[in-house]
Amino acid sequence: MLDDRKMKVLYAIIQSYIASAEPIGSRTLSKSFDIGVSSATIRNEMSDLEDMGYLSKTHTSSGRVPSDKAYRLYVDELLKFNLSPLDIDSKKNDQIKEILAKESWDMDDFIQSTAKILSAITNYTSVVATPKLKGSRIKQLQLLSIEALGILVIIVLSNGLIKNSIYKTDLEINQDELNIISNYLNQIFKGKEMDEILILLDQDLFMEVYRYKELFKGLTSIIKSSVEELISIDLYSEGIMNILNFPEYKDIEKAKSFVSFVEDKDLVLNILQNTSKTQDIDIIIGQENIFSPIKDISIMTATYTIGGRTIGKVGLIGPTRMDYSNLINTLKVFSSHVSNILDLND
């Protein structure tokens, strides 16, 4: 579709623009890149590329800037190579591995840390959606009497996530009795998915157990709110301030609108979830995202998996001229390491 020379010119412009954020003209291009033809020829090529929708000008006599379409071409090309993590600069690889290994293990904290780490190593803004646990099953449920505090309700999920809450009560009840109740609850809930549990909880399950009626009422509501919290999806963002380093956001108003975009959790979550599940890396460039109120932002997403099943999403957000080439590799390595760790701890 694009001949070799056009491709060469287009790539040079994209790379130059990603590096400098400045529109680039034919003469500068011919001097800083080895295209092999004069600036006049490049000028003609650029004019053609503009007609084809790959370039645009900011004003009549300015240099050219790549369009979303150009980035799309560029990115698709990059994604084709599909390097395995092993092919990637092994120093960076090791570095990421090392940082991640340092994190203490608590699923929630860990996921949150990954956002922080990713934003620190890339200098972009990162977002991460925590696992949705709708499909998770309850592995075990345990009540524990805590002197002078009440009853501790512990819910252990099949993926290792643990959630506990305290049920405050003055009820004197010893651990043996609690064990019996735990067993009873386990009979009902063990192996059930979260959705099912919510339905079960809405039925009046415990009519039969008159003796502990009050207690069961309290426990039911505790379990319900725990489950609800577990299936809700949280979104963390980190490194928003990194955008202040991009020249396109030197204008405070632009920066503010970027911030309000990233902080619109519903919107970002929606975008993250609508990315394709077939590829490991998914990139949405500028206008391609029809929901976004902002046109010149790109989002690159990857998935966290446990045993091959997608459980969370991570994203990098930046200007459309984001450094796709490096970020793709970093993100690949990163998400595969994270998934490894998740698998290990599963």
Next chain:
Amino acid sequence: MLDDRKMKVLYAIIQSYIASAEPIGSRTLSKSFDIGVSSATIRNEMSDLEDMGYLSKTHTSSGRVPSDKAYRLYVDELLKFNLSPLDIDSKKNDQIKEILAKESWDMDDFIQSTAKILSAITNYTSVVATPKLKGSRIKQLQLLSIEALGILVIIVLSNGLIKNSIYKTDLEINQDELNIISNYLNQIFKGKEMDEILILLDQDLFMEVYRYKELFKGLTSIIKSSVEELISIDLYSEGIMNILNFPEYKDIEKAKSFVSFVEDKDLVLNILQNTSKTQDIDIIIGQENIFSPIKDISIMTATYTIGGRTIGKVGLIGPTRMDYSNLINTLKVFSSHVSNILDLND
């Protein structure tokens, strides 16, 4: 020290500057405030105030700007009134109460949420230091066998904080045996402070129990890392981007230096901890903070208490011309509500 009229002039300047961030001159002042004397007289007073160190000029013929000393005077006056939360605008009071009530109860999450809420209702940047639990005691320690996962170690502290971690093992061990071990561990650890526990753990406690040697070794290291995590102080900040709304940070470089200040956790933590413990609200204005690399930032801090004992600190950070009057009240109400909730859940 300052006569009535000087006071009036100074207050007018402070209020005007807090509202507009613009240096103010004698004529404007006489028009927009009812001082009762002409601009020429105000001019003389301003000149005196400048000699006394309460005002300064940005250049020879500019209006005046309040100095740190002026803010100090102003703030001390405000703090004198020492309104009880009840005296404060009850709409705002109720609003805060309502928002806080919505938060689900998990000490760590809750504290983190308070930062978010505070920054949302004030539009300033907030920081919060989580409880330091050095002085906390272990109330209960429980081991729970989790099928196919390992052993769940649950540590309950006297203040209700719960920490759990999983010890992965293939060791077949039933719950009855675990209970015996739990009891044994409780004998040793119950009622001890965290510091003591760390010392205990470093001794080779479990020589005697040959049968479970391997297990004890694993548990020891799990407990140790849990305790270490519990006594470490975390710092969260929220709403950093709010500063983009202040005109003084319309310059990106200023904004960046603000950010790097807030993100220097050690520094901020240090400042939070060096605030006086006698007052409920503590304010550090600009240069008063000798550690800060930035001169024109003020920090207002309050404490979170449980049963009257300080367990955490919360702070609002902004330009020296921050809206002290409103923020003092808001922060008072806020921290007292938070402390109430903490007490309730203790």
Next chain:
DNA sequence: AATTAGCACTCGAAACAACAGAGTGCTAAC
């Protein structure tokens, strides 16, 4: 003796012109 009016003077910010630099598109020559 304190207050105020009046005036000369100072700066910063805004508005404007002039100019340099980087770019384009087109035409004619190679």
Next chain:
DNA sequence: GTTAGCACTCTGTTGTTTCGAGTGCTAATT
């Protein structure tokens, strides 16, 4: 098909002017 050359366009910078808000001082007023 490529390139040199040229006229033209637009932005950003620099220098100048002007305007407004401010100051400090002195002399008049209360």
